[in-house]
Amino acid sequence: MTTREITAARQDFRLVPAALSLWLGALAGLLFGWWAALAGGIVTMLAASFLLWRRPAGSSAGGSGWVARFRGSRWRSGLFGVLLAGLVLAGPLTIRLFRAEHDPLRELAARGTSVTLRVVVAGRPKPVHSAGYADQPSSARLVVVPADVLQAEAAGGDGRVTVGSGGRVVLIAPFQQWSDLLPGQEVTSEGKLAPPRGADLTVAAVYVRGPPVNPGSAPWWQRAAESLRGGLRQASSGLSADAAGLLPGLVAGDISGLSPQVQREFTAAGMSHLMAVSGSQFAIVAGVVLLLLRILRLGPRLSALLTGLALTGFVVFVGAEPSVLRAAVMGGVGLLAMALGRRRSALPALAIAVCVLVVFDPATAVSFGFTLSVLATGGLVLLAPRWAGALIRRGVPAGFADGLAIPVAAFVVTAPVIAGMAGAISVVSIVANILAAPVVAPATVLGVVAAMLSTFWPAAAGWSAWLAGPEADWLVLLARHASRAPGAVLSWPSGWWGGFLALVAVGVLVLALHHRRLRVGLAVVLVCVLLAVVPVQVIAPAWPPAHWSFVACDVGQGDAAVLATADSGRAVVVDTGPEPGPADECLTRLGVDRVPLLVLSHLHADHIGGLDSVLAGRSVGAVAVGPGRMPGWAWRQVAEVTTHRGVPLLELAPGQRLDWPGLSVQVLGPREVSTRQLDDTDGTVINNASVVLKAVTAAGRVLLPGDVEFDAQGELLAADTDLHAEVLKVPHHGSRYSLPGFFAAVAPRIAVISVGAGNRYGHPSKSTVDTLTADGALVARTDSGGDTAVVADAQGPEVVRRGG
Structure with missing residues (x-):
């Protein structure tokens, strides 16, 4: 419709x-x-x-x-x-x-009891992505598996005790061993209970360490669906890396191959709903099937039946998520009306879908995906037609009016929920979705065709996916540029109050647009705001500060530092943080699009995790490393990323000096590298092999020692290395593994600690901070101040914090 x-x-x-x-x-x-x-x-x-x-x-x-x-x-x-x-x-x-x-597992969960459960998997395992740290890669190490309990045994004083539970649990299990499970499989698991976190029907969380025991066979239809999803992934493998990860997400909600950077960009651009299967994909599939059946001149009853079977298969293919089931029930109601010759009405279908799903699974009532899906559909039914009609009456072509009214209505009704849930509002969402709309339908249809062909004609499946490649590339490009637009994401209070405040703001906006006088008043207010804000933000923006020389980017629990050259937009980067996105966003805020050299101080995950996102879309001269090649997975990852991006990979050695206009960098270390590093992944050994740099900038000397600890610091002191610098990037996130003599030799005026808020390592150490303060240094931290810049001042270097 x-x-x-x-x-x-x-x-x-x-x-x-x-x-x-x-x-x-x-x-x-x-x-x-x-x-x-x-x-x-x-x-x-x-x-x-x-x-x-x-x-x-x-x-x-x-x-x-x-x-x-x-x-x-x-x-x-x-x-x-x-x-x-x-x-x-x-x-x-x-x-x-x-x-x-009152399920008995709840009481056992409160005591952290160990249990053995026989469960049936209720949904596809969902990976838990986390930033890497030290020798752990940035990837999914855990999965969350919803399951229904069939049998339960708990550890008791006299051995195992049978527990009479038939409740719902979530298994938090190792990714490699549990990610391939399918809905309907029966497995036995051993783990420790914990209280559930969400307000749903889950009675306990189970932390599982080992593999699934005695896994049963999944139903044939689930195996067939997984075969189709695997075929779609294989057919998409010939596309660009981002498009290959996105196409299965558009068609089946399968984002297992999508990089965290692209996921972050889609979220910031307000386009993440495209990768969550809901009504739009069902409408596309149903529309194509009905069109084919109409060409074959089949009657309404048979057409409704065959289309219903196609939609049922599509539900199994994409997975029975709440938003998927909502769309499926609405589609079923519409097909029933067509078969009976009744006039279709979207609002009763939506109401029936809500009733059926809440009765079927009461936990649907607290699902954000279900809520957003229902609200967006309600906006399409109640608001979009009126607004499209108003635009048509004002001379806007019908197609353009529909294309504008639909995303605006969806944004208006979902913005309060998104604001309260995420604490942010994407202000580019409407424009991004208008530009995305023309390619979503062809990409979805071509992707579904590729999945179906993959089972018996892989070559044709690859051709179909290839035809969908340009559409997927356009969506990635659109999300990337939209997410990087100035002010693309507006910070907003989170929680119930944030949602209520957004609801009031949206209500005022809608009322203002419906009344001429209010429209004029709103326009005057917006003009005043623009006149007050735009000159300040564009002509004299608060960030980046003028004449910045060094910036420690806020990348969480990791390192990413930027050294400015005299050329605008050109800077040397040292380390890239623990995950894709934050370092890239920091460079974007600084206006850096040319990186003559990117140095990886050492190969721990919290220093290399964002490498690919920093290289993407920038001119990078080379990536430099030290002599260390451990951990092995990290070295392979660096080599693969640089090869893929066509960026040279080279090694730095002590004594080298590198010069650019306005910037000079000298390599001070590592002085010695333990031979154990060739086959040892000991974190301390790898830290002590960090590249140590000393930069001469317009704001003074900056020492960047990576994560060196006692041994490497002692070697630098023993070699009588000139460590004195006005600015020190404190090693190892301010850990306690630093020598007071090292700080005394540096004698910094400013000590910058790159550290993640609330990290579980206790960084920075109070003793380290106290030592730096006692030596007269001003201590700045990225966890409390955000991106931290050092600028040149007449009296010496000065600190400017972006976040406080």
């Missing part, structure tokens, strides 16, 4: 109160307890009964006033729906919530 067709169809709201009653009642029960659902069900039944049977005083038999209007023939069926919703809420839903709250 186009927005104009929806406008022509009179919307039927009768089932909306029933859907809201069930949804809000289940939500209250999950957040506050089973008694809240029971109370909500009773109140709902009483209210519906009052409106159905109470005769207003002094009225005729038919009644009058607002009560009579609700008792009219049009609303009477809707009130019976509300009554039924109250019965379901107070009965079956309350019982399910009560059982989940």
